[in-house]
Amino acid sequence: MTMSSLKIHEVGNVGVVTLARAHKRNALDDATVREIDDYFSNVPSHIRVIVMMAEGDHFCAGLDLKEHHDQERGAVEFLRVCQAWHRAFDKIQHGGIPVIACLQGAVVGGGLELASAAHIRVADASTYFSLPEGTRGIFTGGGATVRTARIISADRMIEMMLTGRVVGIDEGHRIGLAHYVCNTPENPVSAQDFAMSLAERIAQNAFLSNYAIVTSINKIADMSATDGLFAEGLMAAVVQTGPDVQGRLNEFVTKKAHKVKPGVDAIA
Ligand code: 1HE
Known part of the structure; x- marks a missing residue:
């Protein structure tokens, strides 16, 4: 367009x-x-x-x-x-x-x-x-x-x-x-x-994680520490009930997920 x-x-x-x-x-x-x-x-x-x-x-x-x-x-x-x-x-x-x-x-x-x-x-x-x-x-x-x-x-x-x-x-x-x-x-x-x-x-990150990252961090920077911690907890609670969380956690517990190490890309 x-x-x-x-x-x-x-x-x-x-x-x-x-x-x-x-x-x-x-x-x-x-x-x-x-x-x-x-x-x-x-x-x-x-x-x-x-x-x-x-x-x-x-x-x-x-x-x-x-x-x-x-x-x-x-x-x-x-x-x-x-x-x-x-x-x-x-x-x-x-x-x-x-x-x-x-x-x-x-x-x-x-x-x-x-x-x-x-x-x-x-x-x-x-x-x-x-x-x-x-x-x-x-x-x-x-x-x-x-x-x-x-x-x-x-x-x-x-x-x-x-x-x-x-x-x-x-x-x-x-x-x-x-x-x-x-x-x-x-x-x-x-x-x-x-x-x-x-x-x-x-784009391969969980949609809700990306949403939380780009919406909440800057907003929380505008808040008091007390409000920020509350908002962070609420955001985390919403994100962790997202549709693909369990699958991603399952990959970790079955040892199929990437490890967080230098030289290992988070997203293959
Ligand atoms: C423009 C603009 C512009 C170029 N508004 N027409 N911004 C500035 O102070 C930067 C002004 N521009 C420059 O310093 C130079 O143009 C550049 C370093 C970016 C590029 O230089 P150059 O040699 O490649 O191009 P040029 O010959 O200067 O420009 C080519 C054409 O673009 C020319 O138009 P023409 O009709 O004579 O061909 C220029 O007049 C035009 N042009 N820059 C309008 N900015 C909400 S508040 C935000 C406040 C600000 O952004 S202040 C910063 C303003």
Whole structure:
């Protein structure tokens, strides 16, 4: 399926969402954010994992500055734009389906906010990160103060925003902006192939376990310790009564399950 700025296809039970505005370096205009919201609001029920990637040399150049410039938005109008981004990106983060972002080139401003909503970030060696809003006279409005700050800490985000500097892939990997780096001598596979193979493996986890992982951990981080422990117990109680739990436990007690050891993949 092709919307105007997104391409959607499926590989088995993996949904692949591709930003397709490479001529604008995948900058996010209002229409693209609406399309992201539409897709993540209506994910087909057979989809177990989503990979979000981008055409061209750059994952995403952030807010469409031309549209923003031309619209001369007032405060309330731009508040509504930010709320639309928050709604769409919340659906990525809290929709109950694991989302893997596959990054290359610029992951800047709103592009980093989009990537921060994903649960796993796989980066090509060409990837770099920046929060140049200060240099453009604007501020983050797509969730970075919540999501990106939780990944790298508020302290690091403030420094990145004040300086607007480019964070290269090595530093980005070290501070958690990328979980995996591809297309390197140590890991020569392409980021897209790596992301797809991770997606296929994660799709084999119990559906309810994946649901709990991607919905409850971030929510519990917002709670008091007492509430968090209660919510964790409730979530665990729901997950462990899922349909395939007994079969998986049976594999363990009959010694057919994998062992948790270095070099042994959790999912064969
Ligand atoms: C754009 C955008 C954009 C490119 N909005 N049109 N984001 C930024 O500050 C990043 C701005 N972009 C760049 O720094 C560079 O474009 C890149 C480093 C990403 C890529 O450079 P390059 O040399 O490959 O491409 P280019 O020639 O700069 O751009 C190609 C076209 O894409 C060109 O359009 P054309 O019509 O002249 O061909 C660019 O104008 C267009 N383009 N980036 C609109 N961002 C909710 S708040 C979020 C706040 C933010 O995201 S602030 C961060 C904004």
